[in-house]
Amino acid sequence: MNQTANAPRSVVLIEDDAVLGESLVQRLTLEGIATAWARSAREGEVLLRRQRPTLIVCDIRLPDGSGEALLTRLMPELGGTPIIVVTAFGDVAQAVRLLRAGADDYVEKPFPAQLLIDKLAAYSGWSAPLRPADDGAGWRSPAMQTLRRHLLKLARVDTTVLLGGESGAGKEVAARALHESGRAEAGRAAAPFVAVNCAAIPAELLESQIFGHERGAFTGATERQPGFAERAAGGTLFLDEVAELGPAPQAKLLRLLQERRFTRLGGREELPLQARIVAASNADLRARVAERRFREDLYYRLAVVELAVPPLRERPEDLGALAAHFLRHFAQAFAREAPELTAPAFDALLAHRWPGNVRELRNRIERAMVLAEGPRLEPADLFPERQAQEAPPLSLAEARDAAEREHIRRVLARSGSRVGDAAQLLGISRTTLWERMKRLGIKG
Ligand SMILES: Nc1ncnc2c1ncn2[C@@H]1O[C@H](COP(=O)(O)OP(=O)(O)OP(=O)(O)O)[C@@H](O)[C@H]1O
Known part of the structure; x- marks a missing residue:
């Protein structure tokens, strides 16, 4: 993709050891690499908020806190900037944790400056660091920050990616974020994102839908269709x-991935595949392979990089931003003010297990905003089914009153709120209707 071998190289070095720091600055400067040196976590944070280097080198143990805490805090703002952590001998467990959290590499002290230069060379071909695409809310939790970092890095290469995760967790949203970052990286103003739901297209149409067809390829194919x-x-x-x-x-898709070429149905011309393939599944593909329901060779072709979108219940940190996002979204769609989520309503969101993940949150907020017109959303607006389950059953008298109330209201509405007409329709006297309305709390 957009690689610039001679891109200006710069390093932010966060290292409190004066001897190591000085020798690294000297050596890096000799190599023509602009190096800014921070001797503490605080200084490092100031530097990283001011400038975006080609590479960050950060010691794990700093006098005013850990490099791990600093990097974890700044990770969402660092885009895809590569990070090398410097660990003391024996700190491998921490280094591994940081690698999982999104760092790229680590060096163990003591290390020769050349090792860092070599590692930097591997990264200096990278173009300017990416800014995260504007991909909605819900990327605050550590798990989603890590996912975003991986996606930002993948934006630079055309690798096939397999996204796993429960239904409604945001696999398509993640695929679009990757697509947008890739588009920005390649400097394209626009690029197609074509989504195919393999489960929704009948098997006999799937092939022609994915690969297209020539005129006359089958009955009804009156025109060539890409x-x-x-x-x-x-x-x-x-x-x-x-x-x-x-x-x-599956066999056709495997061929597409292996050869990166395909032919339209009924055609002979071989066309090159010029798109990145991102596949998603909420089923466990490896289990399907073990059950021989999914081809192993296809699985390996798809899972060149395999990433998981975590379920919503594992990232409560994202709930607030996601809820606010959907409240704003539906307020705009329904041309009304966004209601406020009360504290008990937010607690109810936190306590819920979210089997339907972000899609369920979106649906619950949409339904609550359709049905509740007030300025606040309460737990009952978001979880109406619980109220129904929790309420004690009505007595016979209460049930009769409820049915009468409902019926009288309906008849009153039909007769334009004229009590005399309604009484006639109901087969009772005006006075009896007045009495019933009073007892049942119906306003005339
Ligand atoms: N981070 C997010 N910000 C805003 N909306 C989101 C986010 N994640 C998911 N959503 C919304 O939640 C819904 C489900 O997301 P998406 O379709 O990406 O899930 P999925 O994992 O692909 O689901 P499925 O497996 O059922 O296809 C969509 O309406 C999407 O817009």
Whole structure:
């Protein structure tokens, strides 16, 4: 992709050891690498908020806190800037934790300056660090920050990516974030994102939909039709629910991935695949392979990089931003003010298990905003089914009153609130209706 071998190289070095720090600054400067040196976590934070280097080198143990805490805090703002952590001998467990959290590499003290120069050389071909794409809310939790970092890095290469995660967790949102970052990285103003739900297209149509067809390829094919693979050129072909593909489409997809070429149905011309393939599945693909329901060779082709979108219940830190995002979204859609989420309502969100993940949150907020017109949303607005379950059953008298109340209201509405007309329709006297309305709390 957009690699610039001679891109200006700069390093922010966060290291409290004066001897090591000075020798590294000298050596890096000799190599023509602009180096800014911070001797504490605080200084490092100030530097990183001011400048975006080609590479960050950060010691784990600093006099005013740990490098791990600093990097974890800043990770969401660092885009894809590569990070090398410097660990003391024996701190490997911490280094591994940081690698999982999104750091790129580590060096163990003592190390020769040349080792750092070599590592830097591997990164200096990278173009200017990416800014995260504007991909909605819900990326605050550590798990989502790590995912975002991985996506930002993948934006630089065309590798096939497999996204796992429960239904509604945000796999398509993640695929779009990757697509947008890739588009920005390549400097393209626009690029197609073509999403195909493999479970929703009938098996007999799938092939022609993905690969397209020539005129006359089958009955009803009156014109040449480009398929999704062709339409995604220069962008992303997103294959959702890939586990649901039958054996024949699996074989076709494998060929597409192996040869990166395809032919339209009924055609002879070989066309190159010019899109990145991102596949998603909420089923455990490895288990499907073990059960021989999914081809192993296809699994390996798809899972060149495998990432998981964590379920919402494992990232409560994202709930507030996501809820606020959907409140704003539906307020705009319904042309009304966004209601406020009361503290008990927020507690109810935190306590819920979210089997339907972000999609369920979105649906609950949408339904609450359709039904509740007030300026505040209460737990009952978001979880109406619980109220129904928790309320004690009505007595016979209460049930009769409720039914009468409902019926009288309806008849009153039909008779334009004229009590005399309503009484006639109900087969009772005006006075009896007045009495009932009073007892049942119906306003005339
Ligand atoms: N980070 C987010 N910000 C805003 N909306 C989100 C976010 N994550 C998910 N959503 C919303 O939640 C819904 C489900 O997301 P998405 O379709 O990406 O999930 P999925 O994991 O692909 O689901 P499925 O497996 O059912 O296809 C969508 O309406 C999406 O817009």
